[in-house]
Amino acid sequence: MRQQLLAADQVLPGPAGRRIHNGAVLLQDGTIRAVGPRAAVEGIASPTAERRAFPGGTILPSLINCHVHLVLDAGRDPVQAAADATHADLAERAGRLLRSGVTTIRDLGDRDGLAIQFRDQHTQGPRIVASGPPITVPDGHCWFLGGATDGEAELRARVRHNVELGADVIKVMASGGQITPKSPPMWESQLTKRELAVVVDEAAKARLPVAAHAHGSDAIAAAAEAGVATIEHCTWMQEGGGGYDLRDEVAEKIAERGIFACVAWPSDWRAVMNRFGAARAEAVANRFKWMASHGIRMIPGTDAGTANSSFDDYAGAFQLYEHLGFDRERIIEMATTTSAEALGLGGTTGQLTPGLSADLLVTTGDPLSDLANLRQLHLVLVRGLPATAAAR
Ligand SMILES: [Zn+2]
Structure with missing residues (x-):
């Protein structure tokens, strides 16, 4: 069993409207195990979990x-x-x-x-x-x-x-x-x-x-x-x-x-x-x-x-929707939760929910203040693996 505990200033688990300040996500063997306030998630992580903190950052579905x-x-x-x-x-x-x-x-x-x-x-x-x-x-x-x-x-x-x-x-x-x-x-x-x-x-x-x-x-x-x-x-x-x-x-x-x-x-x-x-x-x-x-x-x-x-630069495409008057939270939802549902993958990815695949991003700041922050990525995980490894 391999656990990873990721913590950041905020977690946007999706869909729009959900926002956890000082939040964390616990991953286990490529699957999301828990999402919530940092203290609560730390409480259930194994003592051997690999821990990473991203001060100022945001964790959201990839x-x-x-x-x-x-x-x-x-x-x-x-x-x-x-x-x-x-x-x-x-x-x-x-x-x-x-x-x-x-x-x-x-x-x-x-x-x-x-x-x-x-x-x-x-x-x-x-x-x-x-x-x-x-x-x-x-x-x-x-x-x-x-x-x-x-x-x-x-x-x-x-x-x-x-x-x-x-x-x-x-x-x-x-x-x-x-x-x-x-x-x-x-x-x-x-x-x-x-x-x-x-x-x-x-x-x-x-x-x-x-x-x-x-x-x-x-x-x-x-x-x-x-x-x-x-x-x-x-x-x-x-x-x-x-x-x-x-x-x-x-x-x-x-x-x-x-x-x-x-x-x-x-x-x-x-x-x-x-x-x-x-x-x-x-x-x-x-x-x-x-x-x-x-x-x-x-x-x-x-x-x-x-x-x-x-x-x-997928984030560049999102600025069109902002230009058209969609709010940023909704745009992120469109590219995560709604897209997963449209592709028949709602039970697999598109949200940070226990049981779904560990597909997530960690950005350096707050994409809800500026969508361009989706270009500033600390980490991209797919099935719990860093994108750099997955791309090989
Ligand atoms: Zn085409």
Whole structure:
């Protein structure tokens, strides 16, 4: 039995609203054993427990990035990057994520199940929820990852193929996207409501959730109707792409069915906003507020690996939500407790609660005063192991 006792000025065990001053966390063999006021936790620790104190620091659950692509390199040629990706590339990118405080990732599109193999071979690394090749249409968004299908029979066969590869989630490209040359525009639906329902039905046979990439409002509506678990991007683009088409009745359905929106903006979101210009940036801000006002639960992700979205600095991505008016406690909750629930990992990680995995961060100050403090890390633990060891 190996115990570690970590103490700090405050513990934010999650969800939002819980704050323990002068707190401590007791870990045992990779699992959280106790969380509470320092004196109480010290009282139950074994005399041989390894003890560390972090004056001025904060202990909180480590972060979850709900949308990444380990096979991509954040460069301008994703087709080549995906073709060239090696196990060593994936390890290097996973190491970057770990060092930025991310211990759980959802990989929503690889080539030939590469991220799934990496998950299985790298059990000391970040926790990985992986989809394998995303399901798309011939010449559709991300066809180059190998998941192109044509018609219902092929859709079902492709879901089963990804299940055999070991997928934890089925990713489907309900609309066009940005990164694939000569593919449908972002706002255009690639699959019908019926075809999406077929994907959900086949995935359900393997008890897997479906994550639907959807920029256009038609695709979002179809995905919500089909009963997917998460909608990626959830951009609400109108047909033709000229603006946003915010449909109250669809937003209500998404909230009512408990579908999560993974809004997936990069750490360098300011560059995107600058490119958009003031008017569109304001429309984006209104879109987020409108989703929140309908009770849609949003989870962050960065689409790391796509052009200009790096595997570093997850904290940078959170400043977008602060800029949009979300409070800091809520943002941290989105990236921990809410994300874990959205990924089906609520019983494993995302909170500091006895019995859950020892996945935590120790920051040097108070992230509730300044989210940038999430860049100043004393310690990142995944399953009780320091990230530096886990990244090897
Ligand atoms: Zn993506």
